[in-house]
Ligand SMILES: Nc1ncnc2c1ncn2[C@@H]1O[C@H](COP(=O)(O)OP(=O)(O)O)[C@@H](O)[C@H]1O
């Protein structure tokens with residue numbers, strides 16, 4: 212439970228509570244998401260960061276009940292407007308998806324159906340949730356494309372996905388996700404597959420959209436440079452668990468967890484003089500590995516005997532948490548008591 | 551674009567036909583001199599001589615080919631040695647029966663196979679899917695003559711529901727005799743069409759199931775689900791449309807194969823189709839019929855391929871009907 216939370220229910224869109232999603236592969240159990248808690252405030256952009264394989268996508272899919280077998284939510288709840296999405300019947304959660312909560316994905320080249328016109332796919336998203344005349348739906352689709360800075364939107368509606376560039380297609384996906392004016396959009400690395408220029412443009416457009424619509428975002432990425440521009444708050448995941456949480460400014464300027472610290476060290480923006488970027492040594496444990504103590508322990512340069520035990524998420528200040536017995540201080544050094 | 555496409559394909563078809571006709575001509579030539587099939591070998595030499603000259607068999611092969619092509623261009627593919635009828639007319643009349651049979655069995659296969667394949671592929675690891683896919687292996691491996699005989703025994707001899715064979719009553723439609731429009735004709739068609747449909751049915755079920763399963767994992771399906779698209783809409787408007795493309799191609803291929811397969815079915819059900827005609831003609835070296843048949847089949851394949859390309863282009867906007875593909 213996020214007891215630290217300063218938010219009341221009215222300003223909160225989503226609360227994820229003790230969520231665990233596992234993949235039973237028969238020979239092994241993959242704990243892709245392992246007891247995760249976080250909240251999303253109305254209109255905020257929450258950055259969900261971590262190396263590839265840390266469970267970000269599965270966490271996003273779990274919120275909307277989109278995890279497919281052998282994956283299964285084995286524990287926990289996702290509260291949206293006082294209701295638990297994980298216990299909702301199929302047809303009811305379908306009415307939430309794309310309507311109140313949307314999700315967009317990483318690869319814009321494969322995210323749209325190749326044999327259906329853009330306009331048709333967009334209209335279907337409206338028709339899935341509202342009874343509305345086709346002509347009005349079309350106008351809404353056109354406006355949605357226009358809002359994302361797509362030129363001649365009327366023509367785009369008649370285009371097939373393969374006729375548009377990757378950046379254009381991702382804009383179409385974002386426009387689709389926003390068509391029904393959802394309260395929350397889960398964006399799973401939507402700019403990772405795009406070139407930097409397009410990426411910067413889209414980030415800019417997202418900021419504008421957020422201001423205009425008040426929609427909240429969970430922005431999933433492994434790229435700290437992206438969230439540093441965009442996010443209000445950050446949740447850092449490592450091997451299926453949250454290891455650090457705080458406002459973007461706090462986490463980026465004074466990380467408490469050695470893992471976050473390591474991630475920041477390897478971001479090019481912090482290091483402009485073409486020096487080889489320090490990488491975190493070793494590899495993230497595969498989620499099937501059973502590590503007795505701190506999961507980051509084997510890669511942590513500050514690891515102590517105490518780290519053979521499991522650390523919980525802890526913090527003195529509300530909303531500022533780290534899963535570490537010896538959190539780093541503002542200077543990036545281990546806390547006094549461990550030296 | 552469609553116009554240039556059709557023009558290109560027509561030209562291509564003529565080139566193919568020219569090449570194939572030479573190959574066929576050489577091949578049939580190698581079958582041996584048909585004259586002794588037509589004339590009693592003990593007949594007087596001048597009778598044999600006369601027949602050879604009448605059929606033009608004394609000319610060199612290139613001359614024979616030249617005469618053949620000249621006649622062919624005016625629609626004359628020769629006269630059957632044994633039926634004393636223009637071979638093209640003979641084939642056309644027999645082909646209708648086969649075409650009807652194959653068409654009926656494909657309609658059965660598609661009408662049953664697509665829905666069953668969709669059900670089998672939809673949802674993860676459902677028992678319907680597993681059952682259907684193992685049963686469909688039977689459909690692919692059961693010999694058709696055995697199945698045909700079994701069906702005759704059960705439905706015709708024991709239950710007496712349907713006739714044992716033959717084509718039944720036909721009526722003329724646009725100058726073509728068809729059994730699709732009479733009750734008697736249809737009742738004769740049911741058993742052979744069902745027997746012949748088993749193989750394509752099994753294939754379509756398996757292909758549809760595999761396609762649906764494959765596509766259900768794809769990003770565009772996940773995204774559509776994340777947008778709240780209803781499951782039925784997702785299956786029919788999104789998945790099915792994409793799955794259909796390879797299936798259409800396969801149905802086109804199967805169509806031609808079934809025409810050839812039909813020989814067995816036609817024999818079992820005494821269906822007066824083209825398969826029997828071909829076998830008889832080969833037995834007696836009835837050259838004009840064999841050549842006309844083979845050319846007919848080539849044209850049929852060219853037409854089928856054209857239709858498949860056009861349908862696929864309609865289904866898949868990424869396929870362009872260009873002359874070069
Ligand atoms: N369909 C699946 N089957 C088995 N394991 C999976 C599946 N999907 C994800 N996982 C595992 O779950 C873990 C988290 O994956 P993911 O959420 O995709 O990571 P991220 O998005 O952070 O890169 C990974 O170890 C991955 O191997």
Ligand SMILES: [Mg+2]
Nearest residue numbers: 264267268399
């Ligand atoms: Mg991911």
